[in-house]
Amino acid sequence: MLILGSTSDLVRVVTSAAADIEAHASWVDNASGTITPGRTNTASITTATTTTVVGSPGSSTQRNVKHLNLRNNDGATSCDVTVEHTDGTNAETLMKVTLLAGEVLAFDQVGGWTHYDANGGIYGGLPVATQTEQEGGTSNKSFVTPGNQHQHPSAAKCWGKANGAGTSLLVSYNVTGISDTGTGRLGVTVATDFSSANYSLVASIERGVTTLAVADVEMCGIRNASPAAGSFEIESIDHTATTMVADDPTSYFWACFGDQ
Amino acid sequence: MTPELTKVAVTRSDGTVAILGFVTRGHGSVLPAGARWVSQTDGIWEREANDGNIFSLIVAMYAAGPQPTGYRVVRESDLPGDRSYREAWRDTGTVIDHDMVRAREIHLARVRVARVERLSELDNEWMRATGQGDRPAADAVEAERQRLRDLPTTLGVEACNTVEELKALGLGV
Numbered sequence: 001m002l003i004l005g006s007t008s009d010l011v012r013v014v015t016s017a018a019a020d021i022e023a024h025a026s027w028v029d030n031a032s033g034t035i036t037p038g039r040t041n042t043a044s045i046t047t048a049t050t051t052t053v054v055g056s057p058g059s060s061t062q063r064n065v066k067h068l069n070l071r072n073n074d075g076a077t078s079c080d081v082t083v084e085h086t087d088g089t090n091a092e093t094l095m096k097v098t099l100l101a102g103e104v105l106a107f108d109q110v111g112g113w114t115h116y117d118a119n120g121g122i123y124g125g126l127p128v129a130t131q132t133e134q135e136g137g138t139s140n141k142s143f144v145t146p147g148n149q150h151q152h153p154s155a156a157k158c159w160g161k162a163n164g165a166g167t168s169l170l171v172s173y174n175v176t177g178i179s180d181t182g183t184g185r186l187g188v189t190v191a192t193d194f195s196s197a198n199y200s201l202v203a204s205i206e207r208g209v210t211t212l213a214v215a216d217v218e219m220c221g222i223r224n225a226s227p228a229a230g231s232f233e234i235e236s237i238d239h240t241a242t243t244m245v246a247d248d249p250t251s252y253f254w255a256c257f258g259d260q
Numbered sequence: 261m262t263p264e265l266t267k268v269a270v271t272r273s274d275g276t277v278a279i280l281g282f283v284t285r286g287h288g289s290v291l292p293a294g295a296r297w298v299s300q301t302d303g304i305w306e307r308e309a310n311d312g313n314i315f316s317l318i319v320a321m322y323a324a325g326p327q328p329t330g331y332r333v334v335r336e337s338d339l340p341g342d343r344s345y346r347e348a349w350r351d352t353g354t355v356i357d358h359d360m361v362r363a364r365e366i367h368l369a370r371v372r373v374a375r376v377e378r379l380s381e382l383d384n385e386w387m388r389a390t391g392q393g394d395r396p397a398a399d400a401v402e403a404e405r406q407r408l409r410d411l412p413t414t415l416g417v418e419a420c421n422t423v424e425e426l427k428a429l430g431l432g433v
Contacts, residue, residue, distance in 0.1 A: 162281075167281060169265055171262065171263070172283075173288050173289075174288035174289065174290060175286060176292045177281055177282050177283055178265070179322075180279040181325075182347055183343065189320045189321050191292045226324055228320075228323040228324060233324075
Protein backbone atom coordinates (compact mmCIF):
# COMPACT_ATOMS: atom_id res chain seq x y z
CA MET A 1 0.00 0.00 0.00
CA LEU A 2 0.97 3.60 -0.39
CA ILE A 3 -0.31 6.18 2.11
CA LEU A 4 -1.20 9.79 1.34
CA GLY A 5 -1.52 11.24 4.82
CA SER A 6 -2.11 14.95 4.30
CA THR A 7 -3.75 17.38 1.99
CA SER A 8 -0.32 18.03 0.46
CA ASP A 9 0.45 14.40 -0.32
CA LEU A 10 0.08 13.13 -3.85
CA VAL A 11 1.54 10.58 -6.30
CA ARG A 12 2.84 11.83 -9.60
CA VAL A 13 4.48 10.40 -12.70
CA VAL A 14 7.32 11.98 -14.62
CA THR A 15 7.39 10.91 -18.25
CA SER A 16 10.41 11.34 -20.50
CA ALA A 17 8.94 11.15 -23.97
CA ALA A 18 5.96 11.84 -26.14
CA ALA A 19 4.54 8.35 -25.84
CA ASP A 20 1.04 7.47 -24.61
CA ILE A 21 1.05 6.63 -20.92
CA GLU A 22 -2.30 5.55 -19.51
CA ALA A 23 -2.57 5.72 -15.74
CA HIS A 24 -5.14 4.15 -13.44
CA ALA A 25 -5.20 4.31 -9.64
CA SER A 26 -7.52 2.61 -7.18
CA TRP A 27 -7.50 3.81 -3.59
CA VAL A 28 -9.47 3.82 -0.35
CA ASP A 29 -9.98 6.84 1.87
CA ASN A 30 -10.25 6.55 5.64
CA ALA A 31 -11.82 9.65 7.13
CA SER A 32 -11.99 9.08 10.86
CA GLY A 33 -13.29 5.58 10.32
CA THR A 34 -15.44 6.30 7.35
CA ILE A 35 -14.16 4.13 4.47
CA THR A 36 -14.64 5.40 0.95
CA PRO A 37 -13.11 3.67 -2.05
CA GLY A 38 -12.28 5.60 -5.18
CA ARG A 39 -10.35 5.62 -8.43
CA THR A 40 -8.65 7.93 -10.83
CA ASN A 41 -8.24 7.41 -14.55
CA THR A 42 -5.77 10.02 -15.74
CA ALA A 43 -6.06 11.29 -19.28
CA SER A 44 -3.37 9.88 -21.58
CA ILE A 45 0.03 11.44 -20.94
CA THR A 46 1.46 12.17 -24.34
CA THR A 47 4.37 14.48 -23.59
CA ALA A 48 7.44 14.60 -21.43
CA THR A 49 5.94 16.09 -18.33
CA THR A 50 4.97 15.59 -14.71
CA THR A 51 1.42 14.44 -14.06
CA THR A 52 -0.47 13.84 -10.85
CA VAL A 53 -2.03 10.39 -10.99
CA VAL A 54 -3.35 10.21 -7.40
CA GLY A 55 -4.58 13.47 -5.94
CA SER A 56 -4.35 14.60 -2.33
CA PRO A 57 -6.94 13.41 0.15
CA GLY A 58 -9.19 15.75 2.06
CA SER A 59 -8.44 16.97 5.54
CA SER A 60 -8.37 14.39 8.34
CA THR A 61 -8.28 11.70 5.70
CA GLN A 62 -5.71 9.00 4.87
CA ARG A 63 -5.70 7.81 1.29
CA ASN A 64 -4.43 4.24 0.81
CA VAL A 65 -3.36 3.60 -2.78
CA LYS A 66 -4.18 -0.04 -3.46
CA HIS A 67 -3.24 -0.24 -7.10
CA LEU A 68 -1.43 1.92 -9.62
CA ASN A 69 -1.20 0.86 -13.26
CA LEU A 70 0.88 2.64 -15.90
CA ARG A 71 0.77 1.34 -19.48
CA ASN A 72 2.64 2.63 -22.48
CA ASN A 73 -0.15 2.46 -25.00
CA ASP A 74 2.00 3.90 -27.76
CA GLY A 75 2.70 1.63 -30.73
CA ALA A 76 6.41 2.35 -30.94
CA THR A 77 7.80 5.01 -28.62
CA SER A 78 9.41 3.96 -25.38
CA CYS A 79 9.19 6.17 -22.34
CA ASP A 80 10.87 6.43 -18.97
CA VAL A 81 8.29 6.67 -16.20
CA THR A 82 9.31 7.87 -12.75
CA VAL A 83 6.77 7.44 -9.94
CA GLU A 84 7.13 9.94 -7.09
CA HIS A 85 5.41 10.40 -3.75
CA THR A 86 5.49 13.94 -2.40
CA ASP A 87 4.29 15.37 0.88
CA GLY A 88 4.39 18.85 -0.53
CA THR A 89 7.97 19.38 0.64
CA ASN A 90 9.95 16.21 -0.04
CA ALA A 91 9.48 14.24 -3.25
CA GLU A 92 10.63 10.63 -3.11
CA THR A 93 11.24 8.54 -6.18
CA LEU A 94 9.48 5.22 -5.68
CA MET A 95 10.16 3.54 -9.00
CA LYS A 96 11.66 4.30 -12.39
CA VAL A 97 11.49 2.04 -15.40
CA THR A 98 11.61 2.32 -19.15
CA LEU A 99 8.35 1.20 -20.65
CA LEU A 100 8.67 -0.03 -24.20
CA ALA A 101 5.58 0.12 -26.36
CA GLY A 102 2.87 -2.01 -24.85
CA GLU A 103 4.60 -2.53 -21.51
CA VAL A 104 3.13 -2.04 -18.05
CA LEU A 105 4.34 -0.97 -14.64
CA ALA A 106 2.00 -2.07 -11.87
CA PHE A 107 1.92 -1.40 -8.14
CA ASP A 108 -0.11 -3.76 -5.96
CA GLN A 109 -1.73 -3.49 -2.56
CA VAL A 110 1.13 -5.26 -0.78
CA GLY A 111 3.64 -2.72 -2.06
CA GLY A 112 5.06 -4.78 -4.88
CA TRP A 113 6.08 -3.43 -8.28
CA THR A 114 5.90 -5.53 -11.42
CA HIS A 115 7.15 -4.62 -14.87
CA TYR A 116 5.36 -6.55 -17.65
CA ASP A 117 6.55 -6.85 -21.23
CA ALA A 118 4.25 -6.30 -24.17
CA ASN A 119 3.11 -9.92 -24.01
CA GLY A 120 2.33 -9.86 -20.33
CA GLY A 121 5.52 -11.60 -19.35
CA ILE A 122 7.18 -10.53 -16.16
CA TYR A 123 10.52 -8.80 -16.36
CA GLY A 124 13.19 -10.03 -14.03
CA GLY A 125 11.61 -13.48 -13.70
CA LEU A 126 13.56 -16.61 -14.29
CA PRO A 127 14.15 -17.35 -17.99
CA VAL A 128 12.89 -20.49 -19.65
CA ALA A 129 15.51 -23.20 -19.64
CA THR A 130 17.10 -23.88 -23.00
CA GLN A 131 17.49 -27.37 -24.37
CA THR A 132 21.19 -27.26 -23.49
CA GLU A 133 20.39 -26.28 -19.91
CA GLN A 134 17.78 -29.02 -19.69
CA GLU A 135 20.17 -31.62 -21.03
CA GLY A 136 22.90 -30.39 -18.69
CA GLY A 137 20.51 -30.75 -15.80
CA THR A 138 22.42 -28.47 -13.37
CA SER A 139 21.08 -24.92 -13.75
CA ASN A 140 19.14 -23.38 -10.88
CA LYS A 141 18.67 -20.08 -12.69
CA SER A 142 15.95 -20.99 -15.17
CA PHE A 143 12.60 -22.71 -15.05
CA VAL A 144 11.16 -25.68 -16.86
CA THR A 145 8.09 -25.54 -19.04
CA PRO A 146 5.86 -28.46 -20.09
CA GLY A 147 7.32 -28.10 -23.55
CA ASN A 148 10.93 -28.71 -22.55
CA GLN A 149 10.63 -30.91 -19.49
CA HIS A 150 11.25 -34.04 -21.54
CA GLN A 151 14.72 -32.85 -22.57
CA HIS A 152 16.12 -33.52 -19.10
CA PRO A 153 18.24 -36.70 -18.92
CA SER A 154 15.97 -38.08 -16.23
CA ALA A 155 12.94 -37.94 -18.51
CA ALA A 156 11.88 -40.86 -20.64
CA LYS A 157 11.99 -39.87 -24.31
CA CYS A 158 9.77 -42.71 -25.41
CA TRP A 159 7.62 -45.37 -23.75
CA GLY A 160 4.79 -47.68 -24.55
CA LYS A 161 2.89 -50.92 -24.21
CA ALA A 162 1.92 -53.22 -27.04
CA ASN A 163 0.03 -56.48 -27.18
CA GLY A 164 1.94 -59.73 -27.42
CA ALA A 165 1.31 -60.17 -31.14
CA GLY A 166 2.84 -56.75 -31.79
CA THR A 167 -0.27 -55.65 -33.66
CA SER A 168 -1.81 -53.20 -31.20
CA LEU A 169 -0.24 -50.22 -29.50
CA LEU A 170 -2.14 -49.90 -26.26
CA VAL A 171 -0.54 -46.72 -24.92
CA SER A 172 2.49 -44.76 -25.95
CA TYR A 173 4.57 -41.61 -25.80
CA ASN A 174 6.62 -40.43 -28.77
CA VAL A 175 6.14 -43.66 -30.75
CA THR A 176 5.46 -43.49 -34.47
CA GLY A 177 5.23 -47.18 -35.28
CA ILE A 178 5.42 -50.78 -34.09
CA SER A 179 6.24 -53.91 -36.05
CA ASP A 180 5.15 -57.51 -35.67
CA THR A 181 8.42 -58.80 -37.04
CA GLY A 182 7.81 -62.41 -36.07
CA THR A 183 6.89 -64.60 -33.16
CA GLY A 184 8.20 -63.00 -29.98
CA ARG A 185 9.58 -59.96 -31.79
CA LEU A 186 8.39 -56.36 -31.57
CA GLY A 187 9.93 -53.45 -33.45
CA VAL A 188 9.41 -49.86 -32.26
CA THR A 189 10.21 -46.53 -33.91
CA VAL A 190 10.74 -43.33 -31.90
CA ALA A 191 9.23 -40.01 -32.94
CA THR A 192 12.53 -38.16 -32.50
CA ASP A 193 15.77 -40.01 -33.19
CA PHE A 194 18.31 -40.25 -30.43
CA SER A 195 21.69 -38.67 -31.05
CA SER A 196 23.07 -42.13 -31.76
CA ALA A 197 22.30 -45.78 -31.18
CA ASN A 198 23.78 -45.40 -27.69
CA TYR A 199 20.81 -44.81 -25.43
CA SER A 200 19.28 -46.69 -22.54
CA LEU A 201 16.43 -49.01 -23.36
CA VAL A 202 14.43 -50.68 -20.63
CA ALA A 203 12.07 -53.42 -21.82
CA SER A 204 9.91 -56.00 -20.19
CA ILE A 205 7.10 -58.41 -20.98
CA GLU A 206 4.00 -59.71 -19.33
CA ARG A 207 4.21 -63.51 -19.38
CA GLY A 208 1.42 -65.61 -20.80
CA VAL A 209 0.94 -67.72 -17.67
CA THR A 210 1.89 -67.69 -13.99
CA THR A 211 3.28 -71.22 -13.81
CA LEU A 212 7.04 -71.73 -13.69
CA ALA A 213 7.36 -74.83 -15.82
CA VAL A 214 10.42 -74.66 -18.02
CA ALA A 215 8.37 -74.13 -21.14
CA ASP A 216 6.43 -71.28 -19.51
CA VAL A 217 9.27 -69.10 -18.29
CA GLU A 218 9.49 -66.32 -20.85
CA MET A 219 12.27 -63.81 -20.77
CA CYS A 220 12.73 -60.52 -22.54
CA GLY A 221 15.74 -59.03 -24.28
CA ILE A 222 16.80 -56.47 -26.83
CA ARG A 223 17.43 -58.12 -30.19
CA ASN A 224 21.08 -58.18 -31.09
CA ALA A 225 22.20 -55.30 -33.34
CA SER A 226 18.66 -53.89 -33.48
CA PRO A 227 19.06 -50.57 -31.60
CA ALA A 228 19.37 -47.71 -34.05
CA ALA A 229 19.00 -43.99 -33.41
CA GLY A 230 15.30 -44.15 -34.24
CA SER A 231 14.26 -47.76 -33.68
CA PHE A 232 14.86 -50.97 -31.76
CA GLU A 233 13.47 -54.48 -31.42
CA ILE A 234 12.41 -56.39 -28.32
CA GLU A 235 12.47 -60.18 -28.12
CA SER A 236 10.43 -62.56 -26.01
CA ILE A 237 11.99 -65.98 -25.54
CA ASP A 238 10.67 -69.17 -24.00
CA HIS A 239 12.73 -71.84 -22.32
CA THR A 240 12.55 -75.47 -23.34
CA ALA A 241 14.51 -78.43 -22.07
CA THR A 242 17.45 -77.82 -24.32
CA THR A 243 17.16 -74.53 -26.17
CA MET A 244 15.22 -71.27 -26.32
CA VAL A 245 12.38 -70.59 -28.70
CA ALA A 246 10.74 -67.30 -29.61
CA ASP A 247 7.30 -66.95 -28.06
CA ASP A 248 4.69 -64.20 -28.02
CA PRO A 249 4.16 -62.78 -24.51
CA THR A 250 0.94 -61.23 -23.33
CA SER A 251 2.35 -57.69 -23.58
CA TYR A 252 5.55 -55.78 -24.30
CA PHE A 253 6.65 -52.71 -22.30
CA TRP A 254 9.47 -50.28 -22.94
CA ALA A 255 10.98 -46.95 -21.90
CA CYS A 256 13.96 -45.16 -23.44
CA PHE A 257 16.35 -42.62 -21.96
CA GLY A 258 19.13 -40.73 -23.67
CA ASP A 259 20.14 -37.68 -25.66
CA GLN A 260 18.09 -36.56 -28.64
CA MET B 261 -5.50 -42.09 -25.30
CA THR B 262 -5.23 -45.31 -27.30
CA PRO B 263 -3.06 -44.75 -30.37
CA GLU B 264 -4.57 -45.53 -33.76
CA LEU B 265 -2.73 -47.65 -36.29
CA THR B 266 -2.87 -48.50 -39.98
CA LYS B 267 -1.48 -51.96 -40.77
CA VAL B 268 1.13 -52.33 -43.49
CA ALA B 269 2.49 -55.67 -44.70
CA VAL B 270 6.20 -55.26 -45.39
CA THR B 271 7.96 -58.00 -47.35
CA ARG B 272 11.65 -58.29 -46.56
CA SER B 273 14.60 -59.59 -48.52
CA ASP B 274 14.58 -62.96 -46.70
CA GLY B 275 11.05 -63.57 -47.86
CA THR B 276 9.44 -62.93 -44.50
CA VAL B 277 6.66 -60.43 -43.98
CA ALA B 278 6.51 -57.98 -41.10
CA ILE B 279 3.26 -56.32 -40.11
CA LEU B 280 3.99 -52.67 -39.50
CA GLY B 281 1.67 -50.66 -37.27
CA PHE B 282 1.82 -47.14 -38.70
CA VAL B 283 0.62 -44.74 -35.99
CA THR B 284 -1.93 -42.36 -37.47
CA ARG B 285 -2.92 -40.76 -34.19
CA GLY B 286 -0.43 -40.66 -31.35
CA HIS B 287 0.66 -38.91 -28.22
CA GLY B 288 3.89 -37.12 -27.49
CA SER B 289 5.79 -33.93 -26.91
CA VAL B 290 7.20 -33.63 -30.41
CA LEU B 291 5.41 -33.58 -33.73
CA PRO B 292 6.58 -36.42 -36.01
CA ALA B 293 7.39 -35.65 -39.63
CA GLY B 294 4.22 -35.43 -41.69
CA ALA B 295 1.98 -35.01 -38.63
CA ARG B 296 -0.14 -32.13 -37.36
CA TRP B 297 -1.43 -31.32 -33.90
CA VAL B 298 -4.97 -32.34 -33.05
CA SER B 299 -4.43 -30.79 -29.61
CA GLN B 300 -1.00 -29.45 -28.89
CA THR B 301 -1.98 -28.77 -25.30
CA ASP B 302 -2.81 -32.46 -24.86
CA GLY B 303 0.08 -33.63 -27.04
CA ILE B 304 -2.23 -35.44 -29.49
CA TRP B 305 -1.12 -35.52 -33.14
CA GLU B 306 -2.34 -37.21 -36.31
CA ARG B 307 -0.90 -37.94 -39.73
CA GLU B 308 -1.98 -39.58 -42.97
CA ALA B 309 -0.95 -43.10 -43.89
CA ASN B 310 0.23 -41.92 -47.30
CA ASP B 311 3.11 -43.40 -49.26
CA GLY B 312 5.60 -40.77 -48.17
CA ASN B 313 4.91 -41.15 -44.49
CA ILE B 314 4.76 -44.95 -44.65
CA PHE B 315 8.00 -45.18 -46.58
CA SER B 316 9.79 -42.96 -44.07
CA LEU B 317 8.62 -45.17 -41.22
CA ILE B 318 9.68 -48.35 -43.04
CA VAL B 319 13.16 -46.96 -43.55
CA ALA B 320 13.42 -46.15 -39.84
CA MET B 321 11.89 -49.40 -38.60
CA TYR B 322 13.90 -51.81 -40.72
CA ALA B 323 17.26 -50.05 -40.67
CA ALA B 324 18.82 -53.32 -39.50
CA GLY B 325 18.19 -56.87 -40.69
CA PRO B 326 16.63 -58.04 -43.95
CA GLN B 327 15.76 -55.04 -46.06
CA PRO B 328 12.23 -54.23 -47.20
CA THR B 329 11.44 -55.15 -50.80
CA GLY B 330 7.80 -54.11 -50.91
CA TYR B 331 4.82 -53.05 -48.86
CA ARG B 332 1.08 -52.56 -49.01
CA VAL B 333 -1.60 -51.36 -46.62
CA VAL B 334 -3.64 -54.28 -45.28
CA ARG B 335 -6.74 -54.78 -43.23
CA GLU B 336 -6.95 -56.77 -40.04
CA SER B 337 -9.03 -59.34 -41.94
CA ASP B 338 -6.14 -59.93 -44.36
CA LEU B 339 -4.02 -61.34 -41.55
CA PRO B 340 -4.15 -64.97 -40.40
CA GLY B 341 -5.89 -65.31 -37.07
CA ASP B 342 -3.56 -68.10 -35.98
CA ARG B 343 0.07 -67.22 -35.25
CA SER B 344 1.21 -70.81 -34.76
CA TYR B 345 3.33 -70.65 -37.92
CA ARG B 346 4.01 -66.90 -37.89
CA GLU B 347 7.46 -67.26 -39.46
CA ALA B 348 5.84 -68.86 -42.51
CA TRP B 349 3.63 -65.86 -43.32
CA ARG B 350 3.95 -64.58 -46.88
CA ASP B 351 2.16 -61.76 -48.67
CA THR B 352 0.41 -63.05 -51.79
CA GLY B 353 -0.53 -59.53 -52.80
CA THR B 354 -4.13 -59.99 -51.73
CA VAL B 355 -3.91 -61.84 -48.42
CA ILE B 356 -1.25 -62.91 -45.95
CA ASP B 357 -0.98 -66.65 -46.36
CA HIS B 358 1.40 -69.40 -45.30
CA ASP B 359 4.42 -70.61 -47.22
CA MET B 360 3.89 -74.33 -46.63
CA VAL B 361 7.51 -75.24 -47.35
CA ARG B 362 8.54 -72.93 -44.53
CA ALA B 363 5.63 -74.09 -42.33
CA ARG B 364 6.75 -77.73 -42.66
CA GLU B 365 10.30 -76.72 -41.73
CA ILE B 366 8.98 -74.97 -38.65
CA HIS B 367 6.94 -78.03 -37.69
CA LEU B 368 9.90 -80.38 -38.08
CA ALA B 369 12.06 -78.07 -35.99
CA ARG B 370 9.46 -78.27 -33.24
CA VAL B 371 9.44 -82.05 -33.52
CA ARG B 372 13.21 -82.12 -33.07
CA VAL B 373 13.07 -79.84 -30.04
CA ALA B 374 10.24 -81.82 -28.44
CA ARG B 375 11.93 -85.21 -28.88
CA VAL B 376 15.22 -84.13 -27.26
CA GLU B 377 13.88 -84.36 -23.74
CA ARG B 378 12.11 -87.67 -24.44
CA LEU B 379 15.24 -89.15 -25.97
CA SER B 380 17.16 -88.18 -22.85
CA GLU B 381 14.58 -89.97 -20.70
CA LEU B 382 14.80 -93.05 -22.92
CA ASP B 383 18.56 -93.05 -22.65
CA ASN B 384 18.19 -93.35 -18.87
CA GLU B 385 15.61 -96.11 -19.25
CA TRP B 386 17.87 -98.03 -21.63
CA MET B 387 20.81 -97.75 -19.27
CA ARG B 388 18.69 -99.01 -16.37
CA ALA B 389 17.29 -101.92 -18.38
CA THR B 390 20.74 -102.85 -19.67
CA GLY B 391 22.26 -102.64 -16.23
CA GLN B 392 19.57 -104.94 -14.90
CA GLY B 393 20.11 -107.39 -17.73
CA ASP B 394 16.55 -106.90 -18.93
CA ARG B 395 17.10 -107.39 -22.66
CA PRO B 396 13.43 -107.19 -23.72
CA ALA B 397 12.98 -103.91 -21.87
CA ALA B 398 16.16 -102.52 -23.38
CA ASP B 399 15.02 -103.56 -26.87
CA ALA B 400 11.66 -101.89 -26.35
CA VAL B 401 13.35 -98.66 -25.29
CA GLU B 402 15.65 -98.81 -28.30
CA ALA B 403 12.67 -99.30 -30.59
CA GLU B 404 11.06 -96.17 -29.17
CA ARG B 405 14.29 -94.27 -29.53
CA GLN B 406 14.51 -95.30 -33.17
CA ARG B 407 10.91 -94.25 -33.72
CA LEU B 408 11.78 -90.79 -32.45
CA ARG B 409 14.90 -90.63 -34.61
CA ASP B 410 12.80 -91.50 -37.66
CA LEU B 411 10.02 -89.03 -36.85
CA PRO B 412 11.01 -86.31 -39.33
CA THR B 413 10.53 -88.77 -42.20
CA THR B 414 7.73 -90.92 -40.82
CA LEU B 415 5.44 -88.38 -39.17
CA GLY B 416 3.83 -87.38 -42.44
CA VAL B 417 4.72 -83.69 -42.45
CA GLU B 418 5.28 -83.64 -46.22
CA ALA B 419 1.71 -84.75 -46.80
CA CYS B 420 0.29 -81.74 -44.99
CA ASN B 421 -0.89 -78.99 -47.28
CA THR B 422 -2.25 -76.57 -44.69
CA VAL B 423 -1.16 -75.38 -41.28
CA GLU B 424 -4.37 -76.78 -39.89
CA GLU B 425 -3.25 -80.22 -41.05
CA LEU B 426 0.15 -79.68 -39.46
CA LYS B 427 -1.44 -78.74 -36.16
CA ALA B 428 -3.70 -81.76 -36.29
CA LEU B 429 -0.70 -83.98 -37.01
CA GLY B 430 0.96 -83.00 -33.75
CA LEU B 431 4.59 -83.52 -32.88
CA GLY B 432 4.47 -87.30 -32.49
CA VAL B 433 6.54 -87.27 -29.31
